[in-house]
Amino acid sequence: MKTIRAVAGALVAGAALAFASAGYAQTAPQPAAKGEYRPEVGQPGKDVVWVPTPLELVERMLDMAKVTSQDVVFDLGSGDGRIAIAAAKRGAKTKGVEYNPDMVELSRANAKKAGMSEKVEFVRGDIFETDFSSATVVTMYLLPQLNLRLRPTLLNMKPGTRIVSHAFTMDDWEADQIAAVEGRDAYLWIVPAKVNGNWRLTHKSGSGEEVIDLEILQKYQRFAGQAKRGSSSAPIADGKLDGEQITFAFTGADGVKREFSGRVRGDRIDGFTKLQTGTNVPFVATRTK
Numbered sequence: 001m002k003t004i005r006a007v008a009g010a011l012v013a014g015a016a017l018a019f020a021s022a023g024y025a026q027t028a029p030q031p032a033a034k035g036e037y038r039p040e041v042g043q044p045g046k047d048v049v050w051v052p053t054p055l056e057l058v059e060r061m062l063d064m065a066k067v068t069s070q071d072v073v074f075d076l077g078s079g080d081g082r083i084a085i086a087a088a089k090r091g092a093k094t095k096g097v098e099y100n101p102d103m104v105e106l107s108r109a110n111a112k113k114a115g116m117s118e119k120v121e122f123v124r125g126d127i128f129e130t131d132f133s134s135a136t137v138v139t140m141y142l143l144p145q146l147n148l149r150l151r152p153t154l155l156n157m158k159p160g161t162r163i164v165s166h167a168f169t170m171d172d173w174e175a176d177q178i179a180a181v182e183g184r185d186a187y188l189w190i191v192p193a194k195v196n197g198n199w200r201l202t203h204k205s206g207s208g209e210e211v212i213d214l215e216i217l218q219k220y221q222r223f224a225g226q227a228k229r230g231s232s233s234a235p236i237a238d239g240k241l242d243g244e245q246i247t248f249a250f251t252g253a254d255g256v257k258r259e260f261s262g263r264v265r266g267d268r269i270d271g272f273t274k275l276q277t278g279t280n281v282p283f284v285a286t287r288t289k
Contacts, residue, residue, distance in 0.1 A: 039106070054182065060181050062083075065164045067087050067092050068090060073093070074096075074130075074138050077097070077142060085107075088120035098122065104122050138162070142168060147168055148170065159241075163191065173220045190243045195223060198287070200213055200288050204282075223241070232253035268286050270284055271283055
């Protein structure tokens, strides 16, 4: 079963248990074999109490992240391993990180029962001290304050990394997708490329070359700013990042709307400019500051 991160305190713990009770009844485990560890909903952990994620929601979360055999999945606070095992069944290279050593052993046993022992690894560790930078997908069921502690690390991951959270958000980092299963929400974020700063964009215009200086002000996957052509400038509109993919537009002093779409690769963006005439011309932008 999946771990829900909850701070200590009777009020928070009580609320978390109430929130989980219906889902737990739907996925109640079979009686434990003699000597087998069987966790209890609401049992305390290092920072949290433990509550399961329903299996239908597990699958929906993995669908949102579009997990395939090409992915590396880290499940933070992996509980009994159900999300990690489900991801492994899709062919992904998967690792579950769990602080409770009994839960780690239970996860390994569950992986063996599912025939996934060779496909998934479970380790005992603190999620805040674990290096999961190799992940292409991160899954978690944490409270908002724990999400916020992880947020700087998540935002520094490779652009395009998908992050899926059961129930809880990232404060003002808006989710790229929200889904609900039987009244429970799941949130997806795609780590955006870093484009904040100044760029110089060039593309063909008529028989010559047009130079546009961009001043970008980025907030997560959205951005605004100014586009300058010679002595005139115009506000950047519809600035959006989807991992490495970037789109934006502006209307110059000449009244021509220019729409841009491309791919960010570090300090360079390659893409196409769409003019009002419908013509697409290639552009290159490089970071200047």
